[in-house]
Amino acid sequence: DAGVIQSPRHEVTEMGQEVTLRCKPISGHDYLFWYRQTMMRGLELLIYFNNNVPIDDSGMPEDRFSAKMPNASFSTLKIQPSEPRDSAVYFCASTRAGNYGYTFGSGTRLTVV
Amino acid sequence: AQSVSQHNHHVILSEAASLELGCNYSYGGTVNLFWYVQYPGQHLQLLLKYFSGDPLVKGIKGFEAEFIKSKFSFNLRKPSVQWSDTAEYFCAALRTGTYKYIFGTGTRLKVLA
Numbered sequence: 001d002a003g004v005i006q007s008p009r010h011e012v013t014e015m016g017q018e019v020t021l022r023c024k025p026i027s028g029h030d031y032l033f034w035y036r037q038t039m040m041r042g043l044e045l046l047i048y049f050n051n052n053v054p055i056d057d058s059g060m061p062e063d064r065f066s067a068k069m070p071n072a073s074f075s076t077l078k079i080q081p082s083e084p085r086d087s088a089v090y091f092c093a094s095t096r097a098g099n100y101g102y103t104f105g106s107g108t109r110l111t112v113v
Numbered sequence: 114a115q116s117v118s119q120h121n122h123h124v125i126l127s128e129a130a131s132l133e134l135g136c137n138y139s140y141g142g143t144v145n146l147f148w149y150v151q152y153p154g155q156h157l158q159l160l161l162k163y164f165s166g167d168p169l170v171k172g173i174k175g176f177e178a179e180f181i182k183s184k185f186s187f188n189l190r191k192p193s194v195q196w197s198d199t200a201e202y203f204c205a206a207l208r209t210g211t212y213k214y215i216f217g218t219g220t221r222l223k224v225l226a
């Protein structure tokens with residue numbers, strides 16, 4: 001089992017550019033979560049999916065953020081346009097229904113300059 | 114509002130010292146409680162979890178936590194820390210039947226060799 005796979009590991013982009021973060025959950029996991037981690041705000045849940053359907057997106061900071069899960073093995077988090085305050089580590093996590101412990105990916109460190 | 118509080122933001126210990134990290138939650142009803150560890154530059158990993166039953170939960174790497182319902186607490190303990198325990202530790206709560214974690218702000222532990 002390769003675990004939760006995120007790409008890229010690091011992304012540096014200029015303000016105003018579009019950024020796409022990718023996540024492949026563990027096979028068989030039907031819940032997928034996107035978290036953002038910053039020094040100031042800690043870990044924040046942005047959105048989570050169940051069976052590819054968004055269940056709760058109340059943590060998405062604003063319309064510049066969007067997330068999709070077109071199939072059970074792939075999800076994207078897009079920021080357009082990006083701003084310096086979006087700089088953070090973005091984690092994806094997955095779990096199986098009935099198992100409440102998450103498996104986290106290695107994260108994407110995003111720097112917007 | 115639902116919240117998880119970790120009052121110790123930074124802890125420094127010498128090797129072989131005993132560790133106790135505080136965690137308090139504010140929830141009505143039944144909750145599931147977790148401790149995660151994040152080693153420098155890595156993703157979060159599950160240390161232990163409490164769902165029900167014996168309030169003293171044993172996890173990996175010699176860690177344990179005690180659920181005290183009357184105090185709304187779930188403190189993490191280890192009798193003798195090692196240099197390799199240097200990491201950030203997150204407490205998290207989950208209302209029974211949901212998948213939306215509330216994380217604490219984390220405690221950075223530094224163990225001096």
